[in-house]
Amino acid sequence: xxxxxxxxxxxxxxxxxxxxxxxxxxxxxxxxxxxxxxxxxxxxxxxxxxxxxxxxxxxxxxxxxxxxxxxxxxxxxxxxxxxxxxxxxxxxxxxxxxxxxxxxxxxxxxxxxxxxxxxxxxxxxxxxxxxxxxxxxxxxxxxxxxxxxxxxxxxxxxxxxxxxxxxxxxxxxxxxxxxxxxxxxxxxxxxxxxxxxxxxxxxxxxxxxxxxxxxxxxxxxxxxxxxxxxxxxxxxxxxxxxxxxxxxxxxxxxxxxxxxxxxxxxxxxxxxxxxxxxxxxxxxxxxxxxxxxxxxxxxxxxxxxxxxxxxxxxxxxxxxxxxxxxxxxxxxxxxxxxxxxxxxxxxxxxxxxxxxxxxxxxxxx
Amino acid sequence: xxxxxxxxxxxxxxxxxxxxxxxxxxxxxxxxxxxxxxxxxxxxxxxxxxxxxxxxxxxxxxxxxxxxxxxxxxxxxxxxxxxxxxxxxxxxxxxxxxxxxxxxxxxxxxxxxxxxxxxxxxxxxxxxxxxxxxxxxxxxxxxxxxxxxxxxxxxxxxxxxxxxxxxxxxxxxxxxxxxxxxxxxxxxxxxxxxxxxxxxxxxxxxxxxxxxxxxxxxxxxxxxxxxxxxxxxxxxxxxxxxxxxxxxxxxxxxxxxxxxxxxxxxxxxxxxxxxxxxxxxxxxxxxxxxxxxxxxxxxxxxxxxxxxxxxxxxxxxxxxxxxxxxxxxxxxxxxxxxxxxxxxxxxxxxxxxxxxxxxxxxxxxxxxxxxxxxxxxxxxxxxxxxxxxxxxxxxxxxxxxxxxxxxxxx
Numbered sequence: 001x002x003x004x005x006x007x008x009x010x011x012x013x014x015x016x017x018x019x020x021x022x023x024x025x026x027x028x029x030x031x032x033x034x035x036x037x038x039x040x041x042x043x044x045x046x047x048x049x050x051x052x053x054x055x056x057x058x059x060x061x062x063x064x065x066x067x068x069x070x071x072x073x074x075x076x077x078x079x080x081x082x083x084x085x086x087x088x089x090x091x092x093x094x095x096x097x098x099x100x101x102x103x104x105x106x107x108x109x110x111x112x113x114x115x116x117x118x119x120x121x122x123x124x125x126x127x128x129x130x131x132x133x134x135x136x137x138x139x140x141x142x143x144x145x146x147x148x149x150x151x152x153x154x155x156x157x158x159x160x161x162x163x164x165x166x167x168x169x170x171x172x173x174x175x176x177x178x179x180x181x182x183x184x185x186x187x188x189x190x191x192x193x194x195x196x197x198x199x200x201x202x203x204x205x206x207x208x209x210x211x212x213x214x215x216x217x218x219x220x221x222x223x224x225x226x227x228x229x230x231x232x233x234x235x236x237x238x239x240x241x242x243x244x245x246x247x248x249x250x251x252x253x254x255x256x257x258x259x260x261x262x263x264x265x266x267x268x269x270x271x272x273x274x275x276x277x278x279x280x281x282x283x284x285x286x287x288x289x290x291x292x293x294x295x296x297x298x299x300x301x302x303x304x305x306x307x308x309x310x311x312x313x314x315x316x317x318x319x320x321x322x323x324x325x326x327x328x329x330x331x332x333x334x335x336x337x338x339x340x341x342x343x344x345x346x347x348x349x350x351x352x353x354x355x356x357x358x359x360x361x362x363x364x365x
Numbered sequence: 366x367x368x369x370x371x372x373x374x375x376x377x378x379x380x381x382x383x384x385x386x387x388x389x390x391x392x393x394x395x396x397x398x399x400x401x402x403x404x405x406x407x408x409x410x411x412x413x414x415x416x417x418x419x420x421x422x423x424x425x426x427x428x429x430x431x432x433x434x435x436x437x438x439x440x441x442x443x444x445x446x447x448x449x450x451x452x453x454x455x456x457x458x459x460x461x462x463x464x465x466x467x468x469x470x471x472x473x474x475x476x477x478x479x480x481x482x483x484x485x486x487x488x489x490x491x492x493x494x495x496x497x498x499x500x501x502x503x504x505x506x507x508x509x510x511x512x513x514x515x516x517x518x519x520x521x522x523x524x525x526x527x528x529x530x531x532x533x534x535x536x537x538x539x540x541x542x543x544x545x546x547x548x549x550x551x552x553x554x555x556x557x558x559x560x561x562x563x564x565x566x567x568x569x570x571x572x573x574x575x576x577x578x579x580x581x582x583x584x585x586x587x588x589x590x591x592x593x594x595x596x597x598x599x600x601x602x603x604x605x606x607x608x609x610x611x612x613x614x615x616x617x618x619x620x621x622x623x624x625x626x627x628x629x630x631x632x633x634x635x636x637x638x639x640x641x642x643x644x645x646x647x648x649x650x651x652x653x654x655x656x657x658x659x660x661x662x663x664x665x666x667x668x669x670x671x672x673x674x675x676x677x678x679x680x681x682x683x684x685x686x687x688x689x690x691x692x693x694x695x696x697x698x699x700x701x702x703x704x705x706x707x708x709x710x711x712x713x714x715x716x717x718x719x720x721x722x723x724x725x726x727x728x729x730x731x732x733x734x735x736x737x738x739x740x741x742x743x744x745x746x747x748x749x750x751x752x753x754x755x756x757x758x759x760x761x762x763x764x765x766x767x768x769x770x771x772x773x774x775x
Contacts, residue, residue, distance in 0.1 A: 007514060009514050009515075009518075031518065031522075031739055118735065121735040121736060122586060122587065122589065122734070122735040122736025123733075123734065123735035123736075124404075124408070124731070124732065125404075125407060125408050125732045125733065128408035128409055128410055129408070129409065132409055188733065189735075192734070192735065194587055194734055194735045194736070194737055194741075195735050197737070197738065197741050198735055198736075198737075198738055198741075345738060345739055345740065346518070347590075347736075347738045347739060348738070
C-alpha cells in the first residue's frame with residue numbers, strides 16, 4: 001500500500017553552496033544521502049591545450065584563471081616550473097617577496113573559504129568580517145601589481161618590478177591588525193555549540209583514505225598526515241623560514257576548519273619573518289628576451305592554499321611548451337566527497353563541500 | 366437596532382480590524398528595514414541607503430517591486446493549491462492578532478469607548494495555539510503544489526519542525542495559565558499586576574522553553590531549516606514570486622510579531638510598566654519620556670562618533686545623558702508631562718517597547734548563529750525542550766498546591 005523510493009536531486013550547477021558550477025547528483029532516501037555523484041566540466045576552458053599555443057610568458061596569465069581565488073600560488077608554481085626547466089637562479093629578494101605574496105594569498109584564500117563555509121552553515125556575519133580583511137589584502141596586491149583577482153604577479157626569473165615604496169609598511173600594518181580580527185571570527189565560531197554540532201564528526205576522512213585518494217593540503221592534514229610541500233620539497237626559500245604545519249586528529253570538518261585557522265596564523269609568522277630579513281638587490285634574474293627552455297621535461301609542485309599544485313611541462317626546445325599538464329588539488333580533493341557524504345544528511349553535504357574548499361576553475365581547468 | 370448599537374457592534378470592530386490589517390504590513394515593511402539596518406550595523410556594512418534618506422523609503426520600493434513583478438506559476442504545479450497556499454499561510458497569521466491586547470485602558474473617540482484590542486475571549490491562548498497550527502497547512506500545500514523537490518523537502522522539514530515545537534510551546538504556556546487562572550490575555554496581564562511581578566520571574570524555565578520554541582515555530586535563525594538557502598535554495602517558497610512570495614514573507618514576519626506579543630503578554634506583563642506595584646516608580650509609567658531623549662541623545666552621539674571617528678563611546682555617552690535628562694524630566698514632572706494621564710498611550714508604549722526588544726533579539730540571533738541541522742533540531746525539541754517544559758508544568762502545579770495548602774492553614 002505504502003511504498004518509499006529513493007529520490008534523485010540535482011544540486012547545482014546553479015546552487016548557492018556548490019561554490020561555482022559544480023553539479024552533484026544526490027541520491028536521497030528522505031534527507032539521507034545514499035550516493036553522491038559529482039558531475040564536473042561546466043567550467044572547462046582547455047587551459048592545458050591552450051598552453052601549447054602560447055609562448056612561456058603568455059601562459060602565466062592563463063594560470064591566473066586556474067584557481068582564481070589563489071592566483072598568486074599558481075603564478076609561483078608555473079614560474080618555478082619554467083625556472084627549474086631553464087636552470088635559472090632567482091635572486092633572493094625576489095624569492096622573499098614571492099613568499100610574502102604567496103602567504104598573503106593563502107590568508108586571502110582561507111578568508112574566502114571561511115566566509116563562504118560559515119555562510120553555508122547559516123552564520124552570515126562571519127562572511128562580511130572575512131571579506132573586510134580580504135579586501136585589505138586585495139588592496140595590497142593592487143598596490144603591488146595593479147590587479148585584484150588575476151594578478152599575473154610574477155615573471156619567469158623573478159618579478160617584473162620591486163615592491164612600491166611603503167608597501168612593506170602596509171603589510172606590517174595588516175599583520176598588526178589581523179590577529180585581533182581573526183579572534184572575532186573564532187569568537188563567533190570555534191566554541192559555538194551549533195557550529196561544533198554542525199562540524200564535529202561530519203565528513204570524517206580517515207588517514208588511510210586521505211592518502212589513498214591522493215588528497216593534499218588542509219584536507220589531508222586535517223586527517224593527521226604531516227605532508228606540506230613547503231616542508232617536504234621547499235621552493236622559493238621556504239626552507240629559511242620557521243613555521244609549524246598544523247595537523248588534525250579526527251579528520252572531520254571541524255579539524256579541517258581548525259587546520260586552516262591555524263594556517264592563517266602560521267602564514268602571518270612567515271610574512272613577519274620575510275619582512276624582517278628582506279634581502280636587498282635585484283628582483284629579476286638575467287632572462288633572455290625570448291624564453292626557449294632546453295628540451296626536456298619538468299615537474300614542479302607548490303603548496304597552494306588548497307593543496308599540492310603541480311605543473312608538468314614537456315619542452316621540445318621551442319618557444320612554446322610541447323605539453324602542459326596541471327595537477328590541481330581541488331580536482332583530486334573532490335574525489336573524497338562521495339566517500340565523506342555517504343549516510344549523512346543534505347545539510348552535511350554543504351558543510352563537507354565547504355570543508356574541502358574546492359574552486360571549480362581549478363577542478364575543470 | 367439603534368444607531369448607537371450599530372456603531373458599537375459593527376463600526377468600531379470593523380475599524381479596529383482595518384487598523385490592524387492595514388497598519389501591520391507597513392509595520393512589517395519597516396521591521397524589515399530595521400532588520401537590514403541592524404544586520405548591516407552588526408556586519409560592518411551600510412545596509413540600504415539609496416531610496417530615501419538613509420534608505421527610509423526602501424520598504425516602499427520593495428513592496429512596489431513585489432506588486433508589479435511577474436507572477437510565475439510553474440507549469441507542472443497544482444494551480445489551485447499553489448494559489449491557495451500563500452493565502453492559507455497569511456490568514457491565520459493575521460487572525461492571531463485578533464486577541465492581542467496592545468494596551469490596557471480603553472480610550473474614547475467621539476464619545477464612544479474603544480478598547481485597544483479587537484476582542485478579548487476567555488480562551489485566547491487556546492485560540493492562538495489552534496490558529497498557529499493552521500499556518501502549517503499553507504506551508505505544506507505550497508511546498509507540495511510547487512512540484513519541486515527542493516520545495517517538497519523544505520515543506521516536509523517545516524511541518525515536522527513546527528509540529529514538534531508546538532508541543533513545548535503549548536506546555537510552556539500552560540505554566541502561565543495555571544498561575545493566572547485564566548486563558549484570556551487581558552486577565553493574564555491583570556493577574557501579573559495583582560501579583561506585582563512579571564511572570565518571567567516565577568516562570569523563567571517556561572519563558573526559556575517558550576522563547577526557543579517560538580523561534581523554531583517562526584522558522585527563524587538558528588532554526589531556519591525550511592528555507593535554508595544554502596541547502597534547499599529557498600525551501601518551500603522556492604517556486605514563488607511576486608505577491609504570492611510577499612504573502613509568505615508577510616506571514617513570517619506577522620508570526621514573528623505575534624509570538625513576540627505573546628511573550629510580552631505572558632511573561633513580561635504586557636502593557637504594565639516595570640515593577641507595576643511599586644508606587645515610588647510612578648514616573649516610569651510614561652516611559653517614552655525617558656526613551657525619547659535616550660534615543661535622540663544616543664543618535665546624536667552616534668552621528669558625532671561617526672563624523673569624528675571616535676566610534677561608539679559618544680553614542681553611549683549621548684544615550685546616558687539623554688536618559689538621565691529624561692528621568693529628571695519625568696520625576697520632576699516639569700510641564701505636567703509625566704503626570705499626564707494617558708493610560709492607553711503609556712500602556713501601548715510599554716507594550717511596543719517590549720515587543721521591539723524581542724524583535725531585536727530575533728535579528729541579533731540572525732546575525733550571530735549558524736543553522737541547526739535537521740536531526741539536531743529534532744533532538745533538541747524532543748529530548749530537551751519537551752521534558753523541560755513538562756517538568757516546568759509539574760513543578761508549577763506542585764508549587765501552587767503547596768502554596769494553597771500553606772495559605773489555607775494560615
